[in-house]
Amino acid sequence: KKDTIENSRKRKKTFDHNKKMDNKKRKTAEKEEKQRADNEKRWKKIGENMLEDAKKIGIVAEINTVTVGNGDCFYSAFLDQCSRKEVRAKLNQEMRDILDLDGYERKEDVLKRKVISYIESNKNDNNFIKGYKEMVEDGSIKRKRRKWSEYIKSLSEEGAWADELIVQSTATWSGCSISVTSAKHTEKFQFTRFCPTCATDKTCITCTTETINH
Helix, strand or coil: CHHHHHHHHHHHHHHHHHHHHHHHHHHHHHHHHHHHHHHHHHHHHHHHHHHHHHHHCCCCCCCCCCCCCCCCHHHHHHHHHHCCHHHHCCCCHHHHHHHCCCCCCCHHHHHHHHHHHHHHHCCCCCHHHHHHHHHHHHCCCCCCCCCHHHHHHHHHCCCCCCCHHHHHHHHHHHCCEEEECCCCCCCCCCCEEECCCCCCCCCCCCCCCCEEEC
8 A cells, every 4th residue: 555655656746747847848839939930020020121122222022931040041041032933944953953852851951062062163263262262261261260171061060151152152053143131231232242153242244144132
């Protein structure tokens, strides 16, 4: 009888503990969901403000899906814009294949791998990449890792933010002209344009591809 009482107490203690843990998990999940919803509203508002600024200078842009800043936001935004019917029609086959992926691998991860592979394959031939590599290694561009191999490895990590090298290389590899703006932009410097052919933010007469606005 004593054992039965003791076992009953243990079971009740275990039940109370599990119930407490379930409540804790539920509250955590609710908190995370609220934070996600709040972030989405905030980023949507930022995006709408950017669209208004874009219209003022003649850039036609759209927001298909709200892109939340999470490290992979550039890749997500680029893929989202590429999925627009009028943009997709002008993409090369390799980009279309990424958009059509439907399986265990994230499209963002595939795009990131393709772009970084392009960078590594052209580090001695592409003038922009070659120059960027030299500036990383001599400290002209401040990066935590000054050894090129370590720097490239850091760009491959999950949640690694895209820098100028990634954006320009994405433009060149995909053949898309990309216009990037910031929530903290000024009236004078609203958009930075990454051209697939001239690698500058100035209008290039050879640009005939679609501009992707991020």
